[in-house]
Amino acid sequence: MHQSTLAGLSEALRSKQISSTELTEHFISRCKKHNEQLNCFITINEEQALAAAKDADNIIGTDSASRLTGIPIAHKDIFCTNGIKTSCGSKMLDNFIAPYDATVVEKINQAGLISLGKTNMDEFAMGSSNETSYYGAVKNPWHLDHVPGGSSGGSASAVAAMLCPAATGTDTGGSIRQPASMCGITGLKPTYGRVSRYGMIAYASSLDQGGPMTRSAEDAALLMNVLAGFDERDSTSSDQLVEDYTERLNNPIEGIKIGLPKQYFDDGLDSEVASVIEDSIKQLEKLGAICKEIELPNTHLSIPAYYVVAPAECSSNLSRFDGVRFGYRCEDPKDLSDLYCRSRAEGFGNEVKRRIMIGTYVLSAGYYDAYYLKAQKIRHLIRDDFQTAFNEVDIIAGPTATGPAFKLNEKINDPVSMYLSDIYTVSVNLAGIPAISIPAGFVSSLPIGLQLIGNYFKESQLLNVAHQFQLATDWHQRTPEAFA
Amino acid sequence: MSLDKSEVEKIAWLARLETNDQENTVFSEELSSILDLVEQMDAADTSQVSAIAHPLDMVTRLRADAVTETDQRERFQQHAPLTEDGYYLVPKVIE
Numbered sequence: 089m090h091q092s093t094l095a096g097l098s099e100a101l102r103s104k105q106i107s108s109t110e111l112t113e114h115f116i117s118r119c120k121k122h123n124e125q126l127n128c129f130i131t132i133n134e135e136q137a138l139a140a141a142k143d144a145d146n147i148i149g150t151d152s153a154s155r156l157t158g159i160p161i162a163h164k165d166i167f168c169t170n171g172i173k174t175s176c177g178s179k180m181l182d183n184f185i186a187p188y189d190a191t192v193v194e195k196i197n198q199a200g201l202i203s204l205g206k207t208n209m210d211e212f213a214m215g216s217s218n219e220t221s222y223y224g225a226v227k228n229p230w231h232l233d234h235v236p237g238g239s240s241g242g243s244a245s246a247v248a249a250m251l252c253p254a255a256t257g258t259d260t261g262g263s264i265r266q267p268a269s270m271c272g273i274t275g276l277k278p279t280y281g282r283v284s285r286y287g288m289i290a291y292a293s294s295l296d297q298g299g300p301m302t303r304s305a306e307d308a309a310l311l312m313n314v315l316a317g318f319d320e321r322d323s324t325s326s327d328q329l330v331e332d333y334t335e336r337l338n339n340p341i342e343g344i345k346i347g348l349p350k351q352y353f354d355d356g357l358d359s360e361v362a363s364v365i366e367d368s369i370k371q372l373e374k375l376g377a378i379c380k381e382i383e384l385p386n387t388h389l390s391i392p393a394y395y396v397v398a399p400a401e402c403s404s405n406l407s408r409f410d411g412v413r414f415g416y417r418c419e420d421p422k423d424l425s426d427l428y429c430r431s432r433a434e435g436f437g438n439e440v441k442r443r444i445m446i447g448t449y450v451l452s453a454g455y456y457d458a459y460y461l462k463a464q465k466i467r468h469l470i471r472d473d474f475q476t477a478f479n480e481v482d483i484i485a486g487p488t489a490t491g492p493a494f495k496l497n498e499k500i501n502d503p504v505s506m507y508l509s510d511i512y513t514v515s516v517n518l519a520g521i522p523a524i525s526i527p528a529g530f531v532s533s534l535p536i537g538l539q540l541i542g543n544y545f546k547e548s549q550l551l552n553v554a555h556q557f558q559l560a561t562d563w564h565q566r567t568p569e570a571f572a
Numbered sequence: 573m574s575l576d577k578s579e580v581e582k583i584a585w586l587a588r589l590e591t592n593d594q595e596n597t598v599f600s601e602e603l604s605s606i607l608d609l610v611e612q613m614d615a616a617d618t619s620q621v622s623a624i625a626h627p628l629d630m631v632t633r634l635r636a637d638a639v640t641e642t643d644q645r646e647r648f649q650q651h652a653p654l655t656e657d658g659y660y661l662v663p664k665v666i667e
Binding site: 183184185187279280281294320323324326386388389391392393395396403407410411412413414415416417421422423424425426427428429430432433436441442444445446448449450452459461462463464465466467468469471503504507508517518519520521544 | 585587605607608616623626653662
């Protein structure tokens with residue numbers, strides 16, 4: 089039953105083939121069995137999960153139940169969960185028990201899903217390999233000596249190893265899509281403002297966006313129906329009408345225009361990955377899509393601009409961690425400065441420190457115009473690139489990552505080479521548009537993701553194309569043998 | 573652009589991060605290589621481009637000036653490292 093999709097589990101629960109308690113027990117036992125190997129969970133909430141499952145069993149079959157009532161899920165440890173440790177992968181918050189639920193968590197609880205626990209992640213979502221976590225690296229279930237990607241690496245690894253049927257993630261520069269690609273699952277980054285950021289610990293507020301990580305596009309649509317919507321507690325939440333994301337899944341995609349950005353298929357792309365992506369494009373053409381080459385001429389500027397905008401926002405967001413109101417405090421501070429400086433030095437890891445310092449530098453007197461203002465102008469160019477492209481095509485397709493999952497320790501000591509691996513994902517965040525990564529094949533027995541990028545609020549179009557692709561292929565149904 | 577150790581020290585102080593001499597050496601190399609990457613932006617002509625702080629054309633939403641938060645001091649202070657009589661305690665600032 090752990091190989092089933094949300095859609096399948098929903099059916100099984102409603103027809104009483106299985107109870108939520110049985111389902112929850114099954115997944116909890118898998119989590120406990122495999123977590124030592126994968127390290128994908130920071131916290132497993134057995135007791136609360138079983139209590140919630142019991143409640144779910146009482147309402148399944150009644151009007152109070154939603155379509156997903158009784159189905160287990162895991163949350164990235166960046167989402168505040170009332171009464172449950174919320175660490176954000178950092179020593180700074182190792183002792184933090186959130187006093188409230190994030191809107192995402194609240195909505196998922198209201199829909200009756202069962203929270204199994206909190207997944208491991210790069211510290212404060214800063215990383216592309218899940219190696220910067222205070223709780224240690226997460227392993228890729230397809231190859232235990234490889235990274236799962238990051239920063240939502242724990243969520244991706246847990247879904248891929250079938251320790252939970254779905255998980256939440258967040259994406260600031262690719263943190264849902266890149267681990268989804270590297271672990272062979274489906275991951276959707278919605279339009280900026282579509283999913284509430286309230287209670288989602290902030291990294292770079294103008295880029296951060298939560299979304300679903302699942303085993304299929306249909307499941308992502310089912311979860312988006314729960315997650316999406318206006319929230320007055322998030323100042324940049326969109327009040328655009330939310331559609332039923334499952335409604336268009338079965339529409340034929342004949343005649344849909346797909347743009348292939350020349351810049352996404354250049355020398356930076358692994359040649360074997362390129363051929364996987366080319367095959368999946370042929371598959372989309374077989375389904376009736378009309379593909380043409382397009383230009384996103386400022387793609388090469390997206391990483392430099394991202395590494396100004398994101399650190400600048402992070403240096404400001406992370407100033408709240410001062411050792412006074414919550415979180416880590418150093419021993420025996422001799423004065424207030426010492427309290428701040430040592431609490432932060434001891435509580436943060438090196439990648440977080442690097443980004444705070446870069447952000448502090450680019451915002452400091454005399455450098456603002458050269459760095460921050462320049463980056464915001466480039467952000468404008470990148471947004472315009474996409475808008476020009478969307479005048480010609482409906483969606484854009486290309487690789488999610490430059491290669492398959494890399495080995496543990498391969499890039500961790502070279503921050504810049506780690507940053508460069510996000511070339512195909514960060515521009516989407518700078519522009520604020522939605523994108524999805526879906527399994528498209530394998531290279532050296534490691535999964536490869538196809539990225540589909542849409543215009544603002546076109547999530548249902550992306551999910552439609554992804555679902556049609558998944559009806560014609562079985563890459564998303566492949567599972568790592570060791571976790572069968 | 574390269575940052576020397578003394579510049580790193582100054583940035584670390586602005587960011588309220590304690591660093592030692594050895595760390596400053598490592599950070600000076602790492603931050604310099606990140607700034608080299610960032611400076612690829614210089615190649616782009618942006619003289620005719622306006623800056624955007626945000627991806628969507630949004631205006632800041634206003635709300636009615638009404639009380640929305642309830643007093644939860646005790647609940648929130650449970651998570652504080654050190655409190656007394658409802659106050660957060662820090663080392664003495666004025667002797």
